[in-house]
Amino acid sequence: MARVVIGLSGGVDSSVAAYLLQQQGHEVVGLFMVNWHDTTGTLEGDCPWHDDRLFAELVARRLDIPLHVVDLSEHYRRRVVEYMFAEYERGRTPNPDVLCNREIKFDVFLKEALKLGADYVATGHYCRKREEPTADGRTAYRLLAGSDPGKDQSYFLCQLSQEQLRYALFPVGEMLKTEVRRIAQEQQLATARRKDSQGICFVGKVDLPLFLQQRLxxxxxxxxxxxxxxxxxxxxxxxxxxxxxxxxxxxxxxxxxxxxxxxxxxxxxxxxxxxxxxxxxxxxxxxxxxxxxxxxxxxxxxxxxxxxxxxxxxxxxxxxxxxxxxxxxxxxxxxxxxxxxxxxxxxxxxxxxxxxxxxxxxxxxxxxxxxxxxxxxxxxxxxxxxxxxxxxxxxxxxxxxxxxxxxxxxxxxxxxxxxxxxxxxxxx
Missing domain, CATH: 2.40.30.10 (Translation factors)
Structure with a gap:
């Protein structure tokens, strides 16, 4: 089986994804990203990522897998938040979650995972991947909608490339959210009853005008x-x-x-x-x-x-x-x-x-x-x-x-x- 580095975010989806990979016989390694330190404009908690890290640690301990922590905040600021500010300044409406996946989770984070010897990188996204042989002898990687129509997150991954998809695994993509919650409770994972994250990717819920006034x-x-x-x-x-x-x-x-x-x-x-x-x-x-x-x-x-x-x-x-x-x-x-x-x-x-x-x-x-x-x-x-x-x-x-x-x-x-x-x- 493969060595899989999973982005443990402190949420229930990535927690269950880690468990499923472990059940499949993979060597699972957790990696927690710190992407944002500034709390200006946030509506909940002084440092939301501190709570996320705590839950990620509890899940890793329960599953008996190693957990590494990497600070990607400078990359996130430069490649996602600066883009976000620039777009709003132009009168446009950016989608930072799409950029976060393209620029951070499946780029900078992927590179950090490869340093840990990863064969694959996994996330808790509700989407699926399919591999198909092509007439010219290569493998084509298809991104498919998640099986749960109410949770399908393929849209957020719409900018991924073939190279990024080659490494990607989506363990909960075939499941319904209710199944994910049930497994988390059965396995007594700390995140079983935790609410889904909302707001800007890795920043959280914000008062947008107040958040933007950092620059605008x-x-x-x-x-x-x-x-x-x-x-x-x-x-x-x-x-x-x-x-x-x-x-x-x-x-x-x-x-x-x-x-x-x-x-x-x-x-x-x-x-x-x-x-x-x-x-x-x-x-x-x-x-x-x-x-x-x-x-x-x-x-x-x-x-x-x-x-x-x-x-x-x-x-x-x-x-x-x-x-x-x-x-x-x-x-x-x-x-x-x-x-x-x-x-x-x-x-x-x-x-x-x-x-x-x-x-x-x-x-x-x-x-x-x-x-x-x-x-x-x-x-x-x-x-x-x-x-x-x-x-x-x-x-x-x-x-x-x-x-x-x-x-x-x-x-x-x-x-x-x-x-x-x-x-x-x-x-x-």
Missing amino acids: AARTGNVHEIKAAWPRYARTAPETATETASAATPAAAPETASAPAQAAAPPQPGDQPSTERLAALAAPWRYTVRDGKKIGTHSGAHFYTVGQRKGLGIGGRRESLFVLATDVQENVIYVGEGDAHPGLWRPALRIDPAEVHWIDPSEAMREGESRRYAVRIRYRQPLQQATLYRRREGLFILFDTPQRGIAAGQFAAWYDGEVLAGSGTIAE
């Missing part, structure tokens, strides 16, 4: 309301690449895979809309202060994201206000009333050429090619049916049903059945 200064600006009757929403076709969805965009569309009655018909096989048309459909709504009325103030446009409801501090409405767009240059937030507001919905998005990532590069789309995939633009979003178009300007994703709250900086991930085929950062 608060700056008072205006909140402008855009009415649902804004004339440009009613146009039947965009006139420029800065205007988007046609009148086929519904006033409300549930975030499910079933298309509402007003949704545009899905593309037919062989359909090849012009690049100009795709660019227009993928472009975000653009507003100026003349398009809406000032209804309040805020503390900094870079603290808000498209689709956000909480934190606006403006009441007295029949329905909640939602962020439609932010302008960090002018420090203005544009909002609309109700989650059926047309400004929240878009039929398409674009990914810059350099940001398109394929789990297996041999499956990459060629320029001019189109394919059907199921896509999600955020964790736990039900998969959405879409057509992907590869053009010189990038990868366009045209959804069968317009999507709510598409935010620049987030990751779109596309699936072929249960296999996660690729992903990319949403351009705008």
